[in-house]
Amino acid sequence: MDKGAYDFTKIEAKWQKYWLNNKTFGTPDGTDATRNRKPDPALPLAQRPKYYVLDMFPYPSGAGLHVGHPEGYTASDIVARYKRMVGYNVLHPIGWDAFGLPAEQYAVQTGTHPAATTQKNIDNMRRQIQSLGFSYDWDRQVDTTDPNYYKWTQWIFLKFYNSWFDEKLQKARPIEELPIPDEIKAQGQKAIQKYIGENRLAYESEAPVNWCPALGTVLANEEVVGGVSERGGHPVVRKPMRQWMLRITKFAQRLLDGLDKLDWSESIKKLQLDWIGKSVGAEVDFEVAGHNSKLRVFTTRPDTLFGATYMVMSPEHALVDKITTPEYKQAVKDYQEKAARKSDLDRTDLAKDKTGQFTGAYAINPVNDTNIPIWISDYVLISYGTGAIMAVPAHDDRDFAFATKFNLPIIQVVQPGDPNDAELVKQGKLCFAGDGIAVNSGQFTGLPTPEFKKKISAWLEEKKLGKETVNFKLRDWLFSRQRYWGEPFPILHAEDGRTIALKETDLPLVLPAVEDFKPTGTGEPPLAKAADWVNVKLPNGTKAKRETNTMPQWAGSCWYYLRYMDAKNPGVIFDPKKENYWMPVDLYIGGAEHAVLHLLYSRFWHKLLYDLGYVSTKEPFQKLINQGMILGEDNQKMSKSRGNVINPDKVIADYGADSMRLYEMFMGPLEATKPWSMQGVEGVSRFLGKVWRMMIDLETGELLRAVQDAKPDEETLRILHQTIMKVTGDIESFGFNTAISQMMICVNHLSKCDVRPKSVLEQFVLILSAFAPHICEELWEKLGHNKTLAYEPWPKFDSELAKEKKVEIAVQVLGKIKDKIVVSADATEAEIEKIALASEKVQTALAGKTPKKVIVIKDRLVNIVV
RNA sequence: GCCGGAGUGGCGGAAUGGCAGACGCGCAGGAUUCAAAAUCCUGUCGAGAUUACACUCGGUGAGGGUUCAAGUCCCUCCUCCGGCACCA
Numbered sequence: 035m036d037k038g039a040y041d042f043t044k045i046e047a048k049w050q051k052y053w054l055n056n057k058t059f060g061t062p063d064g065t066d067a068t069r070n071r072k073p074d075p076a077l078p079l080a081q082r083p084k085y086y087v088l089d090m091f092p093y094p095s096g097a098g099l100h101v102g103h104p105e106g107y108t109a110s111d112i113v114a115r116y117k118r119m120v121g122y123n124v125l126h127p128i129g130w131d132a133f134g135l136p137a138e139q140y141a142v143q144t145g146t147h148p149a150a151t152t153q154k155n156i157d158n159m160r161r162q163i164q165s166l167g168f169s170y171d172w173d174r175q176v177d178t179t180d181p182n183y184y185k186w187t188q189w190i191f192l193k194f195y196n197s198w199f200d201e202k203l204q205k206a207r208p209i210e211e212l213p214i215p216d217e218i219k220a221q222g223q224k225a226i227q228k229y230i231g232e233n234r235l236a237y238e239s240e241a242p243v244n245w246c247p248a249l250g251t252v253l254a255n256e257e258v259v260g261g262v263s264e265r266g267g268h269p270v271v272r273k274p275m276r277q278w279m280l281r282i283t284k285f286a287q288r289l290l291d292g293l294d295k296l297d298w299s300e301s302i303k304k305l306q307l308d309w310i311g312k313s314v315g316a317e318v319d320f321e322v323a324g325h326n327s328k329l330r331v332f333t334t335r336p337d338t339l340f341g342a343t344y345m346v347m348s349p350e351h352a353l354v355d356k357i358t359t360p361e362y363k364q365a366v367k368d369y370q371e372k373a374a375r376k377s378d379l380d381r382t383d384l385a386k387d388k389t390g391q392f393t394g395a396y397a398i399n400p401v402n403d404t405n406i407p408i409w410i411s412d413y414v415l416i417s418y419g420t421g422a423i424m425a426v427p428a429h430d431d432r433d434f435a436f437a438t439k440f441n442l443p444i445i446q447v448v449q450p451g452d453p454n455d456a457e458l459v460k461q462g463k464l465c466f467a468g469d470g471i472a473v474n475s476g477q478f479t480g481l482p483t484p485e486f487k488k489k490i491s492a493w494l495e496e497k498k499l500g501k502e503t504v505n506f507k508l509r510d511w512l513f514s515r516q517r518y519w520g521e522p523f524p525i526l527h528a529e530d531g532r533t534i535a536l537k538e539t540d541l542p543l544v545l546p547a548v549e550d551f552k553p554t555g556t557g558e559p560p561l562a563k564a565a566d567w568v569n570v571k572l573p574n575g576t577k578a579k580r581e582t583n584t585m586p587q588w589a590g591s592c593w594y595y596l597r598y599m600d601a602k603n604p605g606v607i608f609d610p611k612k613e614n615y616w617m618p619v620d621l622y623i624g625g626a627e628h629a630v631l632h633l634l635y636s637r638f639w640h641k642l643l644y645d646l647g648y649v650s651t652k653e654p655f656q657k658l659i660n661q662g663m664i665l666g667e668d669n670q671k672m673s674k675s676r677g678n679v680i681n682p683d684k685v686i687a688d689y690g691a692d693s694m695r696l697y698e699m700f701m702g703p704l705e706a707t708k709p710w711s712m713q714g715v716e717g718v719s720r721f722l723g724k725v726w727r728m729m730i731d732l733e734t735g736e737l738l739r740a741v742q743d744a745k746p747d748e749e750t751l752r753i754l755h756q757t758i759m760k761v762t763g764d765i766e767s768f769g770f771n772t773a774i775s776q777m778m779i780c781v782n783h784l785s786k787c788d789v790r791p792k793s794v795l796e797q798f799v800l801i802l803s804a805f806a807p808h809i810c811e812e813l814w815e816k817l818g819h820n821k822t823l824a825y826e827p828w829p830k831f832d833s834e835l836a837k838e839k840k841v842e843i844a845v846q847v848l849g850k851i852k853d854k855i856v857v858s859a860d861a862t863e864a865e866i867e868k869i870a871l872a873s874e875k876v877q878t879a880l881a882g883k884t885p886k887k888v889i890v891i892k893d894r895l896v897n898i899v900v
Numbered sequence: 901g902c903c904g905g906a907g908u909g910g911c912g913g914a915a916u917g918g919c920a921g922a923c924g925c926g927c928a929g930g931a932u933u934c935a936a937a938a939u940c941c942u943g944u945c946g947a948g949a950u951u952a953c954a955c956u957c958g959g960u961g962a963g964g965g966u967u968c969a970a971g972u973c974c975c976u977c978c979u980c981c982g983g984c985a986c987c988a
Contacts, residue, residue, distance in 0.1 A: 301905070305983065315988080331988080346988090415988090707905095714911095717924050720939095723939095772913095772922085777923095842919085889968055895919060
C-alpha cells in the first residue's frame with residue numbers, strides 16, 4: 035500500500051540532485067542593453083533584465099546552520115524563484131565568510147590548522163544549505179579564506195593605502211594626485227613622505243586602543259559593547275599600540291547623505307545615523323589667564339556661553355601639564371594616572387559618578403571677561419571634539435551633576451517655557467537642557483535659542499573667537515588584529531623605518547603555514563613567529579619585515595557582493611561590464627545585528643571603489659530587509675544552556691525541507707521576533723500532505739482520477755485567481771505568511787471538489803513552487819511536464835475573475851450591526867441602501883425614526899445614522 | 901535616561917479608518933477503523949439567554965479624544981522586546 039505516499043525524503047533528494055546536475059540556477063551575465071528591459075519569461079536569461087537578491091554572508095561555524103539562517107534564506111529564495119518566473123535574470127549567490135576567531139581558537143586548543151577546520155565547516159554548511167533547496171548559483175561561491183579571493187581584499191586595502199581624501203571634492207583620489215604644500219616641499223623628501231603618509235586612507239597610528247587580553251587582540255569601537263568584547267564578553271582595556279586604521283571619518287557626511295535614498299527600515303537608518311552622530315555647533319577659544327595659550331572647546335550650545343561657570347579638559351589633554359599651577363601638580367598627576375588605568379568599562383561606569391580635579395588655572399570667558407576655573411575630568415573624552423568643554427551646569431545634565439558634586443556655581447541663561455521649571459532652574463535646583471528664551475546673556479538676552487545660536491556664531495566669527503563647526507561621533511576604523519586567521523596586510527616595514535606597500539602584481543600575499551597559533555599575549559601577533567615569512571630582503575639588499583597584524587573579519591565581508599558578479603576572474607576584481615549589469619543589489623536580506631558594523635563598513639568600502647571608478651553605484655544595497663529573531667519554544671532566546679535549540683537537520687529529516695521552509699515563512703511577519711513551534715511545523719507539513727493527496731493516488735502514485743482536463747467552475751476559478759492575486763502581491767510586499775494562508779484556502783476548496791481541473795492545479799503548483807519547490811517539481815512532473823518548473827511563466831490573474839458575484843454586507847444602525855444582507859457585487863449604492871432599509875431588523879432598530887444619513891461602503895457595509 | 905518596535909482568543913497570528921479573530925496550532929464532539937495512527941466533518945473570544953436555532957451585551961494593554969464608524973488616527977499612561985548610553 036501507500037506506494038504513492040508523499041515521500042519527502044526521496045523527492046527532495048531527487049530534485050536537489052537534478053538542480054545541481056543540470057545547473058538549473060546557473061546565471062549567465064547580461065549586458066548593459068538588457069538590464070533595463072521589461073521582464074519577460076520568454077526571453078533567454080542573458081537577454082533579460084537583472085535582479086540581484088543577496089543573503090547575508092554566513093560564517094561557517096562548527097555548530098552549522100541554526101534555524102535563523104533558513105528564515106532569511108527562504109524569504110530571499112522565494113523572491114528569487116518568483117522573479118525568475120516573472121522573467122528576470124536573477125543573481126542569487128552564496129559564499130563563506132570563513133576567516134575568524136572560532137577556527138583559530140580551535141587551532142590553539144587542538145593544533146588543527148584553521149584551514150582544515152574551515153573547510154570541514156564549509157562542507158557541512160553547504161550540505162545543510164543544499165538540503166533546503168535554495169536556488170543558488172553554486173558556480174559563484176566565494177570563500178574569504180581562498181587566496182584567489184583575499185588577493186582582492188588585499189588589493190582593496192592597497193587602494194585605501196594609495197588614496198587620499200579631497201575635502202573640497204568630498205572624494206577619495208589616488209595618492210599621486212595629492213598636492214604637496216610648498217612649506218612641506220621646502221623641508222625635503224622625508225617631510226614629503228611623512229606628509230603623504232599622513233594623508234593615506236589606510237594609515238598606522240600609535241594610539242590608545244581597545245585591547246582585549248582574553249582574546250589576545252585589539253577590537254574596533256564597534257566591537258566593544260559596554261566596556262566588554264562583543265564576542266565573549268571579555269574585559270577590554272585601553273592600551274597604546276601601533277595599529278592600522280582606515281579613515282572612515284572622512285566619509286562621514288557621505289555615509290549620512292547616502293542613507294536618504296535607501297529603501298531600508300527607518301530604524302536601521304536611525305542606528306547608522308546615531309552611530310555616525312553628526313552635531314553642529316561651534317568651536318570657541320578661551321584665553322587661559324596668565325598664559326599665552328588658548329583653550330579651545332566644542333559646544334552645540336554656543337548660546338549658553340554666558341552660563342559657562344567652569345571649564346573641563348580631558349585628563350589626556352595636551353594643555354593640562356602646561357597650565358596646572360605648582361600647588362596642584364601632584365593632585366592633577368594622580369588624577370591623570372588614575373584615569374589612565376581605568377578601563378573603558380570603569381570610565382563609562384553605569385553609576386556615572388563624576389570625578390575630577392581642579393588644575394589651579396583659570397580661563398577667561400570671552401563674552402563677559404569673567405575668570406572661571408579649569409578642571410580635568412574623565413567625563414570629557416579626548417577623542418571627541420577638542421577634548422575640552424565649557425561647562426554650563428544650568429543647561430547640561432552632566433555639567434549639572436559635576437557642579438553639584440564639586441560645589442561650582444550654576445547660572446541660568448535659558449528660560450524654560452514652564453514657570454515652575456523656570457523658578458527651579460533660577461535657583462540652580464534643576465537643569466534645563468531644552469530650547470527657551472535667553473536670560474542673563476548681555477545684549478543677547480531675550481532671544482529664542484535657535485536665533486541666539488545663529489547670532490552668537492556670527493558674533494564669535496566676527497571677533498575671531500570661534501566658528502561654526504561640525505563634529506561626528508564616528509571614529510576612524512581600527513583595522514588590524516593580532517590574530518593568525520585573517521588576511522595578511524600587503525605591507526613591508528623596511529629597516530630604515532619606511533613602510534612599503536606590495537605591488538598589486540605581487541598579490542596575493544599568502545598566509546604562511548605555522549605550527550603555533552597561540553597569541554603571544556604581549557600584543558605581538560602569532561605571525562611574528564613565522565620568521566621565514568616575516569623577514570624579507572629588498573631588491574636593494576637591505577632587510578625588511580612583513581606586517582604581522584592581520585585584517586579583521588569584516589574585511590572579507592565588506593565587498594563579497596561584488597565578487598559574486600565575477601567570482602572566478604583571475605585578472606581583475608570583477609569585469610566592469612558585469613558590474614554595470616548587476617549592481618546594485620536589489621534586495622538584501624539578513625539579521626539586524628549587522629545594522630552598524632557590516633552595513634556601515636560595506637558602504638564605506640563601496641564609496642571608495644566608487645570614487646576610484648570601480649563601481650558605478652554610490653550605494654551597494656538598494657533594499658534591505660531584516661528578518662526577525664526566532665526564539666525557542668519557551669519564548670526565550672535559543673541557547674545551548676537553555677536546551678531550547680532547534681536543529682534544522684532534525685526538522686528536515688522529520689518533516690522535510692519544504693515543510694521547514696514553509697513553516698519558517700508561516701510563523702509570522704518576516705521582520706518580527708517569534709517563537710518556534712514544533713506543532714506549527716506539523717501544521718504546514720499536513721498542508722503539504724493535503725496538496726499531495728489533492729492530486730496523487732496514494733495507492734498508485736499516479737494522478738487521481740479527479741484530476742481532469744475539465745473547465746473549472748466559476749467558484750474554483752474565482753478562488754484560483756484570488757489566490758494568484760494574493761500570493762503575487764504578498765511576495766512583492768514580503769507578506770509570506772498571508773500568502774501561505776491564501777494557498778491553504780485554495781487547497782481546502784480544491785480538496786472538496788470532485789473534479790479538479792488540471793489547468794487549475796498546474797497554476798497552483800507554480801505559485802506554491804516558490805515556497806515549497808521540491809514537492810512542486812515532483813507534482814509538475816506528475817502533471818506531465820518533463821523539465822523543471824523554475825522557468826515557467828508565473829501565473830497571471832484576472833482581477834475580474836477574482837471578484838465575488840454576491841457579497842454579504844453588514845447593515846449598521848448608529849455603528850451597531852443589526853443585520854447582514856447579500857447583494858449582487860455590482861449593485862449600485864442606491865440599490866444597496868434600498869435593500870438595507872427594507873430589512874425588517876433594521877426597521878425594528880430604527881423604531882420609526884427617520885434616517886438622517888446613510889453611509890454605503892461598497893462591498894463592506896451600510897451605516898444608518900439617525 | 902534617550903531612541904526605535906510591539907501589546908489582539910489557550911497559542912502563532914489576520915484585518916486599504918468600514919462585519920475583530922482570516923489561516924494554522926491546540927482543544928472538544930463526531931465519522932472511518934477490530935483498534936490505533938493517518939484522514940474527513942462539526943464546534944471553539946467572553947458573559948447572558950434559550951429545549952434548540954434565532955438572540956442580547958461586552959471585547960484588540962489602561963484612560964481620554966477625533967469620527968457616521970477606531971485594533972487602525974490623536975493625547976496621556978502602563979508593560980515587554982531591541983538598540984544607544986558621559987559624544988559636550
